[in-house]
Amino acid sequence: MDTVTITISHEIRDGNRSGKPTVALESTVLTHGLPRPQNLQLARDMELAVRENGAQPATVAFLDGNLHIGLSDLELERLANEQNVLKVGPRDYATVKVKKACGGTTVAGTMLACRHAGIQVFATGGIGGVHREAPFDISADLQALATIPMIVVCAGAKAILDLPATLEYLETMSVPVVGFGTDEFPAFYSRESGLDVSVRLDTPQEIFDFAKAHWSTGLQSAVLVANPVPLTEAIPNSEMEPFIAQANREAHEQGIHGQQLTPFLLQRIAELTKGKSMQSNLALLLNNARLAARIAVSLSMAQNRKQA
Ligand code: PSU
Ligand code: MN
Numbered sequence: 001m002d003t004v005t006i007t008i009s010h011e012i013r014d015g016n017r018s019g020k021p022t023v024a025l026e027s028t029v030l031t032h033g034l035p036r037p038q039n040l041q042l043a044r045d046m047e048l049a050v051r052e053n054g055a056q057p058a059t060v061a062f063l064d065g066n067l068h069i070g071l072s073d074l075e076l077e078r079l080a081n082e083q084n085v086l087k088v089g090p091r092d093y094a095t096v097k098v099k100k101a102c103g104g105t106t107v108a109g110t111m112l113a114c115r116h117a118g119i120q121v122f123a124t125g126g127i128g129g130v131h132r133e134a135p136f137d138i139s140a141d142l143q144a145l146a147t148i149p150m151i152v153v154c155a156g157a158k159a160i161l162d163l164p165a166t167l168e169y170l171e172t173m174s175v176p177v178v179g180f181g182t183d184e185f186p187a188f189y190s191r192e193s194g195l196d197v198s199v200r201l202d203t204p205q206e207i208f209d210f211a212k213a214h215w216s217t218g219l220q221s222a223v224l225v226a227n228p229v230p231l232t233e234a235i236p237n238s239e240m241e242p243f244i245a246q247a248n249r250e251a252h253e254q255g256i257h258g259q260q261l262t263p264f265l266l267q268r269i270a271e272l273t274k275g276k277s278m279q280s281n282l283a284l285l286l287n288n289a290r291l292a293a294r295i296a297v298s299l300s301m302a303q304n305r306k307q308a
Helices: 010-017 028-033 036-052 074-082 090-099 107-117 142-145 163-174 204-215 235-255 258-272 275-308
Strands: 006-007 021-024 055-064 066-069 083-087 102-105 122-123 151-154 177-180 199-201 222-227
Touching: 010 021, 010 055, 021 036, 021 107, 021 275, 028 036, 028 074, 028 083, 028 177, 028 258, 036 055, 036 275, 055 074, 055 122, 066 107, 066 122, 066 204, 074 102, 083 090, 083 177, 090 107, 090 142, 102 107, 102 204, 107 122, 107 142, 107 151, 107 199, 122 163, 122 275, 142 163, 151 204, 163 204, 177 204, 199 204, 204 222, 235 258, 258 275
Parallel strands: 006 066, 021 055, 021 122, 083 102, 122 151, 151 222, 177 199, 177 222
Antiparallel strands: 055 066, 055 102
């Protein structure tokens, strides 16, 4: 029977045995979110950022219909240059499996893999959410955050979205939104949105303690950590807004919807800002990888203490 099996790399397996903290990394950003060659460079830089902060990076992706956790450099390179590569959320697992296809996992797709592999910390750029122009387009990322108990580090939701509606959904689904060193929910390219987080925390240790308290209630939802883009690469909301509005309008006019919408918007905004938005996208991804690694270290220290 065609069951989805997980291949965990030797490095991750060995690391797990010796109690090394792990940070999962998604791969849609590599296959659909960024242009070549920046995509491969970024994937390598994120892995390095995780290592430099004391954890092991587990990039999640599908290769020839098999789910991989932890990719070799050769596999990363292959994925970054694949022509026929699917964008894989949870509902697409069976599709990639039966088509023996390659695929980049979205936030939701990556979280599903983490649930099976027991990985508790994950870094991405920006989560998906409720879209603006489309009459009904809600990312499966929100559903995953509502049901999979892990810590997800992002730079807020992508600014192309309806942020107030996205935050309302997270509240409805009991997903705490932690501002890392901020009271304001960051808007991906921008550090400000005018919207509140549900709690502000200032250190990785506090985030770990918070997550433990959250799960002690019996809730199975994720803890979403919103880490603002570094100051040097932040673009003010007022500067971004006209470009975002234009890209959303164009998508609407051209009838772009479904899985294509988010990649279209990101690429169009990168063009409109002459690459500036992409620089900020790269910076926030690395920043999130660093924070996620520090949180994973806190978590594994606590677990190792418990076992000792
Ligand atoms: N963050 C980025 N770039 C991306 C994404 C996140 O900096 O391309 C991806 C994530 O994989 C996220 C997906 O899950 O976009 C959301 O897609 P959709 O809106 O179709 O659910
Ligand atoms: Mn969608």
